[in-house]
Amino acid sequence: MPNHFTVHPLGPAIGAEVLGLNLADGFSNETLSQINVALVKHEALVLHVPHLTPSQHLSIAQFFGTPEVHTFYPNLGEGFEQLTIIDSKLGDRADMWHHDESFLPSPPIVTMTQAQILPPCGGDTCWISMTTAYDALSDRMKHYLDGLSAWHDMNGPMTAALRHNAVTHERYLQVVNMSRRHLHPMVRVHPVTGRKALYISPTYTTHIEGLEPSESDAILAFLHAHCQHIRFVYRHRWQLGDMVIWDNRSVIHHAILDYTPHQRRMHRASVFASDAHPA
Ligand SMILES: O=C(O)CCC(=O)C(=O)O
The missing domain is CATH 3.60.130.10 (Clavaminate synthase-like)
Known part of the structure; x- marks a missing residue:
């Protein structure tokens, strides 16, 4: 069953949110294909999915390519090694403009990060088109x-x-x-x-x-x-359960570190190119 949702642009250069996505209907390939069309167009896509399970997170990742076990971040463990944890309590943060792992010969093409624990305010993430x-x-x-x-x-x-x-x-x-x-x-x-x-x-x-x-x-x-000119930037103010999917082939990102001493924990997956989704 296709999922009926709408895509609402959040900025002229970059960013859109997906509204009306019904997780209970699951993620059919048709739904994910439509999400991919929106992703490629808007480059960073916000999904409001507070009830997403780790298995669903992984299934979305598998649609977009081959999920990686991350080079240096910890992960959720057995069966979910491809779901990486970025937790400020563990000293992990990403407050720097970067493409994911661009030091690799074939870096990840798409990343999908979900907010698990957020500070009372701050901890926004920015993307540049x-x-x-x-x-x-x-x-x-x-x-x-x-x-x-x-x-x-x-x-x-x-x-x-x-x-x-x-x-x-x-x-x-x-x-x-x-x-x-x-x-x-x-x-x-x-x-x-x-x-x-x-x-x-x-x-x-x-x-x-x-x-x-x-x-x-x-x-x-x-x-x-x-x-870094502001007109190329989309800045996301996270709500718990938000997931942002971004296209590493066309954006860089930066997670603002302005929430110390509060905790911020994200779960993320990034995927390498596959035949269906080339680098
Ligand atoms: O913590 C974030 O908002 C982004 C983290 C990040 O850089 C990543 O998931 O690759």
Whole structure:
């Protein structure tokens, strides 16, 4: 049975919410296909699903691709290893602009995160439409970026976390010894829409291949500032049970850390490309 819901845009560049979704009807492939159409169009999609079970969370993830066991966050355990926990009580947070795990050769294409425990206020998450940010560049800048690639490295944020006492030295060494980094084109073409998106972030992108360090720093600083313009951003104020699904091929995100000493706990799944949903 198809689920009858409506999709209400939350901003002209990025963001929409799904209204009237009836979880009791489950998630048929037809429903998920319609959600995917909305996701690809709006890039970040809010679902109000307070009664979603971990099994349903996993089924949604499986529709979008191959769920991963996350590189460094803990998970829900046996049978639900692909459901990651980001809990401020465990010292975990994501207060940095990033694509999920862009230091991998084939990073996750879609992520779906649900709010489990929220602070009394704050703890919003923001997404940037990297397609709209790309579109807004001049033709000359687009031409300049064409063919350039940049390195994405996991070590930068780990070093920052160590400096802020957010990780133990042992955890830092564990992660750094994995030596995860990859060279990606700075502009990627979305496999479904054909839209071009900037593929850089201040968190993981260290430098542009082939440029002098000072040139690379200057170009990246300009591009990061450009992307962070408020008109490309959707900011979500979470309600318990909200799930946001986003398209890592076309957005970066940042979870605001403004709620200390309160607890904030999210459950999330991210998926790798499959034949049905290419990278
Ligand atoms: O905590 C959030 O709102 C976002 C967390 C995050 O960065 C992620 O799930 O990849």
